[in-house]
Amino acid sequence: MLRSIRRSLGRKLLVAVGLPSLAFTLALVLWLRHRTRFAAPDLEPVYGIAVIAILLFGALMGVTFALAMRWVIEQPLQRLAAGLRHVREGDYLYRLPVEGPDELGMVAETFNTTLAALTDLHARRIEDERERVLTAQLEARVKELTLLFDLARRLGGTLExxxxxxxxxxxxxxxxxxxxxxxxxxxxxxxxxxxxxxxxxxxxxxxxxxxxxxxxxxxxxxxxxxxxxxxxxxxxxxxxxxxxxxxxxxxxxxxxxxxxxxxxxxxxxxxxxxxxxxxxxxxxxxxxxxxxxxxxxxxxxxxxVRLSQSDALTGVHNRRSLFARLDMERERCERFDHTMALALVDVDRFKQFNEAFGHAAGDGILRRVAELLAGAVRKVDLVARYGGEEFAVIFPRADRAAALLAAEKLRQAVEAAALPHDASERGRVTISVGVAVWPDDARDLGALIDAADAALYAAKRAGRDAVRAHEAGMRVHPGRRRDVRTTADAEADA
Missing domain, CATH: 3.30.450.40 (GAF domain)
Incomplete structure (x- = not known):
C-alpha cells in the first residue's frame, strides 16, 4: 500500500489533499451534530444521512481527482520518463509531444530543445571522432608512403x-x-x-x-x-x-x-x-x-663486376682489373710515399704440358695454379692472369725484401702441391717469378712491368723454378723480348 502511494504522484496528492479535506468535513458535521443534538433532536437522522453523503461525495471526488491526476499529470510525466529512458539508451532523435502551453508542456518543449542540443553535440562529437580517426589514418598513410618513398629513393641510389x-x-x-x-x-x-x-x-x-x-x-x-x-x-x-x-x-x-x-x-x-x-x-x-x-x-x-674483373678460365682478376689496381696503387705510392712490388709468374714448360696432355689438361693446370697463388697471398694483394700461362701479383706497401719473401712463398706453394708434369725435368709443375719494386726499379707502370718481366726472364735463365728480383742491366739483356704494355694497351686487349 505505502509502496504504491510512493510510486505515484497522483496518489501522493490524493492522500495529501483528499484525506485531510474528508477528515475536516466529517469533523465539522460531527461538531454540528454535537451542538444541535439537544436543541433539535428531530435532526438526528439527518446527520446520519449527511455523514453517508459526505463519504460518498469524498469517494466520488477521490476517483475524479485520481483520474484527473492520471490524465493531466501522471501520463505526461510518464511520457517524459520514457523519453529520458530513450536518451539514456542512446536514442537522441526521440522527441516528446507538446500537448499544451501549461507547465508540463513547457517541460516537454524544454526537454525537446535540450535533447536537440544534445543531439547536435553528440553529432559534433561523432564527427570530431570520425575526423580524428580519419586524421590518424591519413597521418599513418602519409608516414607509410613517406617511408616507402624514402626507401625507394635511397635503395635506388646505390648498388652496394x-x-x-x-x-x-x-x-x-x-x-x-x-x-x-x-x-x-x-x-x-x-x-x-x-x-x-x-x-x-x-x-x-x-x-x-x-x-x-x-x-x-x-x-x-x-x-x-x-x-x-x-x-x-x-x-x-x-x-x-x-x-x-x-x-x-x-x-x-x-x-x-x-x-x-x-x-x-x-x-x-x-x-x-x-x-x-x-x-x-x-x-x-x-x-x-x-x-x-x-x-x-x-x-x-x-x-x-666480378665477371668484368675476373678471368673466365681461372677465376682470378683479369688484365683490366690488374692495370686498374696498378694505377690506383701507383697514386697511393706517390701520395703517401709508399713502395709497391709487382711479381710476374710464369708456369714453367707449359707449352710442352699442353702438347703432351692437351689443352683441357692445360686449362686445369692454370686453374689449379691460380688457386694456389690466390691462397698464398694476403687479402690486400691481388692475383691476376696476365696472359697465356703468366700471372701477375701486386704486393701493396712491400719493399724488395718483403716482395722476395712473398714471391718465394708463391713458388713453394706450387712446389708443395706437386702437380704432375712429365715433360718437366722435375716431374712436377713449377713456376718462375720475377719481382720489380716501385719506385726503386721504375717510375711508370710500363717500365715497372718491363722490369718485372726482365727479372722473370732472369729466373728462367737460372734454370726455372726460381725467384729473381730486378737488377740493373736485366732489362737490356740480349735475346729478351721486352713487355712494356701499358694500362691503355691492356684495356684495348680486353
Whole structure:
C-alpha cells in the first residue's frame, strides 16, 4: 500500500489533499451534530444521512481527482520518463509531444530543445571522432608512403650491398621504433640465412646462421610467406635469435621475395603479445618487396663486376682489373710515399704440358695454379692472369725484401702441391717469378712491368723454378723480348 502511494504522484496528492479535506468535513458535521443534538433532536437522522453523503461525495471526488491526476499529470510525466529512458539508451532523435502551453508542456518543449542540443553535440562529437580517426589514418598513410618513398629513393641510389643493408636497418628497424630488428640475407649456394644487421640487439648477433625451417625466420623462407608469431610462449616455432633474453612477446618475419627467389628476411620482435596490426604487416610486406628488388639488383651488379674483373678460365682478376689496381696503387705510392712490388709468374714448360696432355689438361693446370697463388697471398694483394700461362701479383706497401719473401712463398706453394708434369725435368709443375719494386726499379707502370718481366726472364735463365728480383742491366739483356704494355694497351686487349 505505502509502496504504491510512493510510486505515484497522483496518489501522493490524493492522500495529501483528499484525506485531510474528508477528515475536516466529517469533523465539522460531527461538531454540528454535537451542538444541535439537544436543541433539535428531530435532526438526528439527518446527520446520519449527511455523514453517508459526505463519504460518498469524498469517494466520488477521490476517483475524479485520481483520474484527473492520471490524465493531466501522471501520463505526461510518464511520457517524459520514457523519453529520458530513450536518451539514456542512446536514442537522441526521440522527441516528446507538446500537448499544451501549461507547465508540463513547457517541460516537454524544454526537454525537446535540450535533447536537440544534445543531439547536435553528440553529432559534433561523432564527427570530431570520425575526423580524428580519419586524421590518424591519413597521418599513418602519409608516414607509410613517406617511408616507402624514402626507401625507394635511397635503395635506388646505390648498388652496394653493405649500404643497402645499412639503409634498411636505419629506415625500417630504427624508423618504425621496433623493440628489436634483424636483417637476414640468404646465402648463395646453401640458402641459409645469415644475420647481416641488427637494431635493438647486441652486435654479436651479426653472423648468426639460421637454416630454412628454423624459427620464424627460417619458416618464412621455407614457406615463402609472412610468419606472425603472436605469442612466443605459446607458438611451437621457437625463436632462434635471443631477441630479449627469454622475454615473451610477438615476432614478425617477412621474407624478401623477388619473383621466385628469397633474398632474405626482415625479422621484428616486440615484448607484447599480438603487437603487429594487419596494416603494419601489409606495410612491411611492401617494404620487403622493395628491399628484395634492391638486394637482387645489388647482387647482380656485384656479379657483373666480378665477371668484368675476373678471368673466365681461372677465376682470378683479369688484365683490366690488374692495370686498374696498378694505377690506383701507383697514386697511393706517390701520395703517401709508399713502395709497391709487382711479381710476374710464369708456369714453367707449359707449352710442352699442353702438347703432351692437351689443352683441357692445360686449362686445369692454370686453374689449379691460380688457386694456389690466390691462397698464398694476403687479402690486400691481388692475383691476376696476365696472359697465356703468366700471372701477375701486386704486393701493396712491400719493399724488395718483403716482395722476395712473398714471391718465394708463391713458388713453394706450387712446389708443395706437386702437380704432375712429365715433360718437366722435375716431374712436377713449377713456376718462375720475377719481382720489380716501385719506385726503386721504375717510375711508370710500363717500365715497372718491363722490369718485372726482365727479372722473370732472369729466373728462367737460372734454370726455372726460381725467384729473381730486378737488377740493373736485366732489362737490356740480349735475346729478351721486352713487355712494356701499358694500362691503355691492356684495356684495348680486353
Amino acid at each position: 650491398l653493405d649500404r643497402l643493408v645499412a639503409t634498411l636497418t636505419e629506415l625500417v628497424g630504427r624508423g618504425l621504433g621496433d623493440h628489436a630488428f634483424a636483417l637476414l640475407l640468404a646465402e648463395e649456394g646453401t640458402g641459409d640465412l645469415v644475420v647481416r644487421s641488427v637494431s635493438g640487439l647486441p652486435e654479436s648477433a651479426n653472423g648468426v646462421r639460421i637454416r630454412a625451417g628454423e624459427g620464424p625466420a627460417g619458416w618464412a623462407v621455407r614457406e615463402r610467406a609472412t610468419v606472425l608469431v603472436k605469442d612466443t610462449g605459446a607458438d611451437p616455432r621457437r625463436p632462434v635469435l635471443a631477441w630479449q633474453g627469454e622475454a615473451q612477446g610477438s615476432i614478425l618475419a617477412v621474407p624478401m621475395i623477388h619473383r621466385e627467389d628469397c633474398a632474405g628476411v626482415l625479422a621484428f620482435f616486440r615484448p607484447a603479445t599480438d603487437a603487429f596490426p594487419p596494416d603494419e604487416v601489409r606495410l612491411l610486406e611492401s617494404v620487403a618487396g622493395q628491399a628484395a628488388l634492391a638486394i637482387e639488383n645489388a647482387r647482380l651488379h656485384q656479379k657483373m
